[in-house]
Amino acid sequence: MKIIHVDMDQFFAAVEQRDNPELKGKPIAVGHDVERGVVSTASYEARRFGVHSAQSIQLAKRLCPQLIIVEPHYQRYKEVSMQLHEIFHDYTDLIEPISLDEAFLDVTENKRGIELGVDIAREIKQRIRETTGLTASAGVSYCKFLAKIASDWRKPDGLTVIHPDRALDFIAQLKVEKIWGVGQKTAEKMHRMGIFTGMDLRNTSLARLTQDFGKMGQVFYDFARGIDTRPVISEWERKSVSCEQTFETDISENAAVTIHLYQTVMELVRRIEKNDFEGRTLTLKVKFLDFKQITRSMTVDHVLCTKDDILPLAKQLMQGVEFHSHPIRLLGLGVSNPGSHPLSGGLASRQGEKWIELELPFAPWPDE
Numbered sequence: 141m142k143i144i145h146v147d148m149d150q151f152f153a154a155v156e157q158r159d160n161p162e163l164k165g166k167p168i169a170v171g172h173d174v175e176r177g178v179v180s181t182a183s184y185e186a187r188r189f190g191v192h193s194a195q196s197i198q199l200a201k202r203l204c205p206q207l208i209i210v211e212p213h214y215q216r217y218k219e220v221s222m223q224l225h226e227i228f229h230d231y232t233d234l235i236e237p238i239s240l241d242e243a244f245l246d247v248t249e250n251k252r253g254i255e256l257g258v259d260i261a262r263e264i265k266q267r268i269r270e271t272t273g274l275t276a277s278a279g280v281s282y283c284k285f286l287a288k289i290a291s292d293w294r295k296p297d298g299l300t301v302i303h304p305d306r307a308l309d310f311i312a313q314l315k316v317e318k319i320w321g322v323g324q325k326t327a328e329k330m331h332r333m334g335i336f337t338g339m340d341l342r343n344t345s346l347a348r349l350t351q352d353f354g355k356m357g358q359v360f361y362d363f364a365r366g367i368d369t370r371p372v373i374s375e376w377e378r379k380s381v382s383c384e385q386t387f388e389t390d391i392s393e394n395a396a397v398t399i400h401l402y403q404t405v406m407e408l409v410r411r412i413e414k415n416d417f418e419g420r421t422l423t424l425k426v427k428f429l430d431f432k433q434i435t436r437s438m439t440v441d442h443v444l445c446t447k448d449d450i451l452p453l454a455k456q457l458m459q460g461v462e463f464h465s466h467p468i469r470l471l472g473l474g475v476s477n478p479g480s481h482p483l484s485g486g487l488a489s490r491q492g493e494k495w496i497e498l499e500l501p502f503a504p505w506p507d508e
Contacts, residue, residue: 141246141248141282141283142246142247142248142250142257142260142280142282143244143245143246143247143257143280143281143282143283143284143286143287143372144244144245144247144257144260144261144264144278144279144280144287145242145243145244145245145278145279145284145287145288145290145291146224146228146242146243146245146261146264146265146268146276146277146278146291147241147242147276147277147278147279147291147292147295148224148241148242148268148274148275148276148277149184149274149275149276149277149295149296149297150181150182150183150184150296151181151217151220151240151241151274152170152180152181152212152217152241153168153169153170153181153182153183153186153210154183154274154275155213155216155217155220155274156168156170156210156213157183158272158273158274159216160210163183163208163210165185166183166185166206166208167182167183167185167186167188167189167191167204167206167207167208168182168183168185168186168207168208168209168210169181169182169183169186169191169197169200169207169208169209169210170182170209170210170211170212171197171209171210171211171212172197172211172212173197173209173211174197174388175198175388175389176196176197176386176387176388176469177196177197177198177209178194178195178196178197178386179191179192179193179194179195179196179197179200180193180212181193182195182200184296186200186204186207189203189204189207190203190204191203191204191207197209217240217241218240220240220272220274221240221241223271223272224241224243224268224272224276225237225243227264227267227268227271228243228245228264230251230252231245231247231250231251231252231254231260231263231264232245232246232247232249232250232251233374234246234247234372234374235372235374236372236373236374236376242291244284244287244288244372245260245264245372246371246372247260257280257301258280258299258301261278261279261280261299262278262299264276264278265277265278265297265299275296275297276297277291277292277294277295277296277297277298277299278290278291278298278299278300279291279292279293279299279300279301279302280299280300280301280302281301281302281303281304281307282302282304282307283366283367283368283369283370284368284370284372285320285363285366285368285370286302286307286310286311286366286368287302288320289302289314289318289319289320290302292318304366307366308365308366311338311339311342311363311364311365311366312337312338312339312342313337313338313339314337314338315336315337316330316331316335316336316337316338316340316341319338319341319360319363319364320363321356321359321360321363322360326353326356329352329353333348333352338364341360341361341363341364342364342365344361344364346358346361349361377478378415378417378478379476379478380419380474380475380476381408381411381412381415381417381419381474381475381476382408382411382423382472382473382474382475382476383404383407383408383411383472383473383474384404384425384470384471384472384473385400385403385404385407385470385471385472386427386469386470387400387468387469387470387471390429390467390468390469391463391467391468391471392463392464392465392466392467392468397458397463397468397471400471401451401454401455401458401471402451404454404471404472404473405447405450405451405454405473406447408450408473408474408475409445409446409447409450412444412445412475413445417445417475417478418443418445418478419443419444419475419476419477419478420439420440420441420442420443420444420475420477420478421437421438421439421440421444421475421476421477422437422438422439422440422444422450422453422454422457422473422474422475423435423436423437423473423474423475423476424436424437424454424457424458424461424471424472424473425470425471425472425473425474426461426463426468426470426471426472427468427469427470427471428463428466428467428468428469429466429467429468429469430466431469432466433470434461436457436461437457438453438456438457439477440453444475450473450475454473
């Protein structure tokens, strides 16, 4: 297998600096400059001050007083993303998009008949620069796990190859934080277990890993040994559609909650129509002033696609949410469960409802 992971460098920020020469070389953050705005992407000049994506705009400005906040231009980013994929398709049709600015490519059998994956990656990087004026980093290896790590290894404008013969040695010296699936909390737990590197992880038994991390324990066990059999999937089925809104001012009054819940339902309906999605599970996500978060879900026996389908359920899910004494800072709704087999029972009775807890990748407003 020859897998390439292509990842654009500071994508949103790079597009803004390209299109506005006055921003070149300056610390910028792409995001909405409001009280609860969040950084989408920070330029490398801003990152030197500790500014990074998913950080609050207010904190970013404190870390970097000269920071320039730039409103995002999502349509422009999508146009550049389409240019990238036109380049990718010149080499292979086995392309798995991860986001607008990154993708996996399986070039084992490629259209150009190029033997080495590194040569293909080099060509792609050069064409991206010539076509878009932007730089990309690329990683090449025999599996997705290592190709992803390789693309991050020499950013920006990097190209790293992890050969099968060197994979185990490479993984052994990796910090566990670099391993796919290891977030902050998982890393902290691993550290308490004495696991700090890939070698430490490899020396931990499968029984111990599955005991502490469940199904992910098997994944970590395999990754530590350079095993990742996941194929590059060029076609995928959407599993959910969702949206969320962070409020500039916390809401705690009945009228405000009702209005924002209605607006969220209407935005969700719009996205369902746009994606031609059919799902039967509605999930409510609420984040409070103190950042505590709850999710509540309801699965019914029919497709949820209209306001009349979703709004009554959303109101039911909100019942019992105590927001008068715990103001709400974020509200989200999502529809999932696109399976074609209806559940027994109906919406009208409690016996016909199935309550479950889900984690949905809620998409913030706006998405375009």
